[in-house]
Amino acid sequence: MESALSRLLVLREAYPDLKSNESFLKLQDSIEGTENRLAVERQRYNDKVKQLNTFARSLLGRLYTSLASVEKAEYFEVPEAAKAVPKVDFAKPETNG
Numbered sequence: 001m002e003s004a005l006s007r008l009l010v011l012r013e014a015y016p017d018l019k020s021n022e023s024f025l026k027l028q029d030s031i032e033g034t035e036n037r038l039a040v041e042r043q044r045y046n047d048k049v050k051q052l053n054t055f056a057r058s059l060l061g062r063l064y065t066s067l068a069s070v071e072k073a074e075y076f077e078v079p080e081a082a083k084a085v086p087k088v089d090f091a092k093p094e095t096n097g
Contacts, residue, residue: 024090042076042078045076046075046076049073049074049075049076050075052070052073053072053073056070056072
């Protein structure tokens with residue numbers, strides 16, 4: 001009985017760590033999903049830019065784009081500074097007390 005009780009107390013003490021670990025994994029999944037959605041939308045935008053630029057080079061496209069004052073569209077490219085992995089510190093802050 002005593003060993004079962006001690007195991008229960010150990011599990012109870014570890015529960016907050018397990019809960020925070022689960023939350024951290026959910027956060028990682030959420031961030032990864034957001035990055036994937038951004039990559040997909042960036043690719044869709046660049047595909048549309050390619051279509052527009054291809055159309056603008058055709059004879060009919062030149063006529064329409066000149067009438068609508070549409071210029072060549074630029075592809076979306078991520079700046080090098082934005083590609084850097086951010087540094088995140090999940091250490092517990094020290095408390096003065």
